[in-house]
Amino acid sequence: MATPDFDVVIIGSGPGGGVAAYVLSVLGGKKVALVEKGRNPYPTLGDPVLRGSLFGNDEIKRRRYFAFQDPVIEPRVFWDPKAQKYVKGEVQGLGVCVGGGSVQYDGNSPRLQRLDLTAKSSFGDVAGADVVDWPMDYDELVPYYDEVERLIGIQGQQGADPFAEPRGPYPMPAGYPSRADLIFVDAAKKLGYHPHPMPTAVNSVFYRGRPACVNCGFCDGGCALNAKGSTGVTCIRDALLHGNLTLMDQCCATQVLCEPSGGKATGVQLIDRDGAVQTVTASQVILAANAIETPRLMLESASSAHTKGLGNGSGLVGRYLMYHKDFSLIALFDSEIRSYRGRCITKAIADFTVKPAGAGADWLRGGYVELGGQIQPVAFGAEPDQPWFTHKDIMIPGIQRRFMSAICMIAEDMPVKANRVELDPDVKDVYGRPVPRITYNLHPRDKRMADFYAEKLRAIATEAGANTVMPPTPLDANQRYFDIESKHLLGTTRMGTDAATSVCDPWGRLHEVENVWVCDGGTWPTSAAFNPVLTQQALAYRTAAHMLKPGDETSVIPNDTNA
Amino acid sequence: MAWDLDHQKVSRRHFLLDATGWLLAVPAAGFVAACTKARGSGDLAGDLPGEVPVADVPDVPQSDPGSDVPVTQPRTLSPARFLALSALVDALIPDDGTPGAAAAVAADYVDGMLGAFASGVPRIFAGGPYSGRHGGLDGFSTFVPLTRVEELAWRIRIEGTKGVAERQFARLDVGGIFDAVGELPGFLAKYETGLDDLDAQAVAQGYANFADMPVADRRALLQSGDASMDVRMAFEHAVEGTYGDPVYGGNRDLVGWKAIDYEGDRQPVGYTARQMSNPEALGPEGL
Numbered sequence: 001m002a003t004p005d006f007d008v009v010i011i012g013s014g015p016g017g018g019v020a021a022y023v024l025s026v027l028g029g030k031k032v033a034l035v036e037k038g039r040n041p042y043p044t045l046g047d048p049v050l051r052g053s054l055f056g057n058d059e060i061k062r063r064r065y066f067a068f069q070d071p072v073i074e075p076r077v078f079w080d081p082k083a084q085k086y087v088k089g090e091v092q093g094l095g096v097c098v099g100g101g102s103v104q105y106d107g108n109s110p111r112l113q114r115l116d117l118t119a120k121s122s123f124g125d126v127a128g129a130d131v132v133d134w135p136m137d138y139d140e141l142v143p144y145y146d147e148v149e150r151l152i153g154i155q156g157q158q159g160a161d162p163f164a165e166p167r168g169p170y171p172m173p174a175g176y177p178s179r180a181d182l183i184f185v186d187a188a189k190k191l192g193y194h195p196h197p198m199p200t201a202v203n204s205v206f207y208r209g210r211p212a213c214v215n216c217g218f219c220d221g222g223c224a225l226n227a228k229g230s231t232g233v234t235c236i237r238d239a240l241l242h243g244n245l246t247l248m249d250q251c252c253a254t255q256v257l258c259e260p261s262g263g264k265a266t267g268v269q270l271i272d273r274d275g276a277v278q279t280v281t282a283s284q285v286i287l288a289a290n291a292i293e294t295p296r297l298m299l300e301s302a303s304s305a306h307t308k309g310l311g312n313g314s315g316l317v318g319r320y321l322m323y324h325k326d327f328s329l330i331a332l333f334d335s336e337i338r339s340y341r342g343r344c345i346t347k348a349i350a351d352f353t354v355k356p357a358g359a360g361a362d363w364l365r366g367g368y369v370e371l372g373g374q375i376q377p378v379a380f381g382a383e384p385d386q387p388w389f390t391h392k393d394i395m396i397p398g399i400q401r402r403f404m405s406a407i408c409m410i411a412e413d414m415p416v417k418a419n420r421v422e423l424d425p426d427v428k429d430v431y432g433r434p435v436p437r438i439t440y441n442l443h444p445r446d447k448r449m450a451d452f453y454a455e456k457l458r459a460i461a462t463e464a465g466a467n468t469v470m471p472p473t474p475l476d477a478n479q480r481y482f483d484i485e486s487k488h489l490l491g492t493t494r495m496g497t498d499a500a501t502s503v504c505d506p507w508g509r510l511h512e513v514e515n516v517w518v519c520d521g522g523t524w525p526t527s528a529a530f531n532p533v534l535t536q537q538a539l540a541y542r543t544a545a546h547m548l549k550p551g552d553e554t555s556v557i558p559n560d561t562n563a
Numbered sequence: 564m565a566w567d568l569d570h571q572k573v574s575r576r577h578f579l580l581d582a583t584g585w586l587l588a589v590p591a592a593g594f595v596a597a598c599t600k601a602r603g604s605g606d607l608a609g610d611l612p613g614e615v616p617v618a619d620v621p622d623v624p625q626s627d628p629g630s631d632v633p634v635t636q637p638r639t640l641s642p643a644r645f646l647a648l649s650a651l652v653d654a655l656i657p658d659d660g661t662p663g664a665a666a667a668v669a670a671d672y673v674d675g676m677l678g679a680f681a682s683g684v685p686r687i688f689a690g691g692p693y694s695g696r697h698g699g700l701d702g703f704s705t706f707v708p709l710t711r712v713e714e715l716a717w718r719i720r721i722e723g724t725k726g727v728a729e730r731q732f733a734r735l736d737v738g739g740i741f742d743a744v745g746e747l748p749g750f751l752a753k754y755e756t757g758l759d760d761l762d763a764q765a766v767a768q769g770y771a772n773f774a775d776m777p778v779a780d781r782r783a784l785l786q787s788g789d790a791s792m793d794v795r796m797a798f799e800h801a802v803e804g805t806y807g808d809p810v811y812g813g814n815r816d817l818v819g820w821k822a823i824d825y826e827g828d829r830q831p832v833g834y835t836a837r838q839m840s841n842p843e844a845l846g847p848e849g850l
Binding site: 064216429 | 687688690702805811822
């Protein structure tokens with residue numbers, strides 16, 4: 001048999017793929033190919049000195065889908081619960097570029113709580129959902145959290161969140177808070193909550209060759225300074241400098257190739273930047289394209305040995321899609337806020353993730369709460385809900401820029417089998433691939449939870465002195481129940497010990513294919529109540545460490561923290 | 564204007580001067596009044612905006628010293644359609660006491676987008692990371708070459724699917740589960756037919772063309788739903804052309820940002836801790 005081109009081929013360069021590429025190539029000495037559908041927005045990536053960026057404070061470029069999923073060439077079909085029909089368009093788009101979803105995200109990087117991994121044993125079964133415990137203990141994650149925080153560069157304040165699990169100091173101190181977040185802090189304290197600096201993958205000081213953030217306020221367009229720790233400018237850069245990594249940007253994987261028996265993958269087929277079909281062979285395959293794109297690729301990779309899709313003997317590939325049930329309010333103040341100045345989120349509270357003393361039987365676990373929020377003028381002025389004929393009445397006073405802030409809860413949603421990713425039978429993308437067809441409806445528990453916390457969030461804003469809170473009380477049911485703003489893609493290749501009820505084993509390896517692994521949010525059995533990227537990165541590190549040294553995974557983590 | 568937060572006195576003085584200038588200079592009647600005035604007084608060589616001899620037309624749109632509103636030459640649309648487009652964006656974001664899309668020359672933004680592929684490097688994605696307005700080199704002006712699929716995306720957006728084989732996946736009716744049918748129309752065709760219809764409707768109401776209508780009547784026509792113009796599309800483009808970065812055309816002299824008291828791009832200086840978190844430091848006067 002011919003020697004494979006690479007030891008490992010990784011599909012997707014986002015949070016999971018980037019970390020896995022670093023561990024395998026730098027620490028494991030493996031020859032790794034990193035296949036990324038999008039462009040490389042870092043023109044000097046791999047240069048030992050220069051650190052370029054094509055990102056800037058440019059709303060137009062962001063609106064034109066630069067380095068992002070463009071719905072014209074990559075549409076999705078999704079169920080619209082309000083219209084009660086499938087529609088075609090833009091949903092759950094993430095960065096399509098080197099760094100993937102870690103490029104345009106806020107950088108919010110909290111760790112999970114122990115409770116997040118024990119949803120079933122802590123809170124019991126939920127009718128209509130398949131709630132389970134994770135096939136690992138929280139303590140197993142801790143060394144990977146520590147190392148990923150060092151690699152990526154996380155700012156925060158040790159001990160500031162009383163509900164966080166015990167931990168050591170953050171690699172960087174917390175940066176300055178923004179006014180949009182500060183305005184809620186005293187009110188939250190007065191109501192008995194515990195606001196603290198949001199752990200964030202943004203440099204507060206010069207760190208590992210990257211500058212400190214200057215708080216320009218354009219996090220969601222990609223960082224112009226490389227102060228945000230995308231996997232592109234951290235792990236992937238380090239791996240390119242090390243020399244074992246081959247970056248294949250603008251290459252779209254279209255199929256995972258298998259031996260005829262189906263028990264082992266041989267590589268991937270892809271469409272390269274010129275449109276030519278190529279095959280990359282490898283001894284191991286990692287799928288890290290996100291929890292919509294990875295099951296899509298697995299379903300596309302059906303073969304005579306995997307008739308329902310790669311590793312889909314259980315029929316669960318694509319099922320249990322979770323987004324987090326996030327819901328937010330907007331608060332207007334008499335005093336100046338200027339929410340666009342500063343990082344997206346600088347303060348948070350975790351009080352709604354733990355049952356308070358004296359809470360009744362009707363208590364439901366909520367989620368991590370982001371205090372603050374921002375929007376730039378073009379995005380606000382052109383929002384679909386803004387009528388053009390009253391545009392200047394809103395824009396000239398500058399209400400949203402000068403006087404507005406927001407509160408958003410990132411709450412756990414239920415793993416429901418019917419919420420799923422399939423292949424659309426008709427609609428194709430620019431590569432000729434069937435697009436994902438997404439069906440997602442909130443579980444009744446998610447709606448009860450939203451009802452439970454809507455007024456608590458509103459109380460914080462009111463206590464802070466907001467003169468207006470939108471939506472008004474009671475929160476409009478459409479907004480509360482249907483609007484899904486979160487892009488936390490989770491659950492569609494859930495891990496577990498039983499091949500009949502899960503797709504991956506506890507290390508992220510497909511039950512049915514011995515050398516294919518998943519390193520994105522798809523492996524999460526439940527969605528937890530916190531922003532997922534840091535945990536996704538820790539899980540990817542853990543999977544890659546297991547690939548290198550099964551049974552002795554933590555020995556892969558270098559002792560020399562200057563590495 | 565020196566929009567530099569680190570040079571407080573200069574910045575503040577210039578801001579006040581500029582603010583006074585807007586109040587004195589910007590006519591309530593907006594773009595069309597300015598055009599009419601210019602035409603009537605013979606300030607320009609020909610009818611606005613397209614009949615100036617080509618040799619006299621600069622690459623970069625310039626202000627007309629004889630009127631209160633900058634005048635721009637179209638690069639893509641015909642002069643008549645560009646006039647209608649200018650009247651359209653003026654109606655959508657009028658200069659009604661504060662500068663709007665006409666002062667920002669948002670029509671130039673739209674016209675530039677429609678002709679993006681006329682440039683060697685299509686003018687879709689400005690470069691990075693800085694504009695140069697706050698230090699550093701101007702990277703914005705060096706547009707980013709498109710990848711193969713990005714070019715296809717933007718050709719579909721601007722030109723439509725038009726029966727081209729490699730664009731057929733983006734037709735409206737692919738899948739058969741959607742309401743719309745047929746080829747996906749591009750921005751260019753939508754503007755051309757929509758602007759022609761606006762002119763036709765204006766003529767039917769007794770005006771010379773759409774730009775000849777008072778702004779209130781233009782707004783009423785757009786609100787009536789009688790026009791075939793995709794008003795939402797045009798409005799979003801007008802917003803982009805008024806408050807987006809000026810490297811794309813539009814937001815002339817940062818007039819859109821000044822109008823809404825917004826600093827715009829801030830790299831590489833960003834905001835200091837005091838500017839972020841201290842209400843006493845908020846607002847241009849406090850910086």
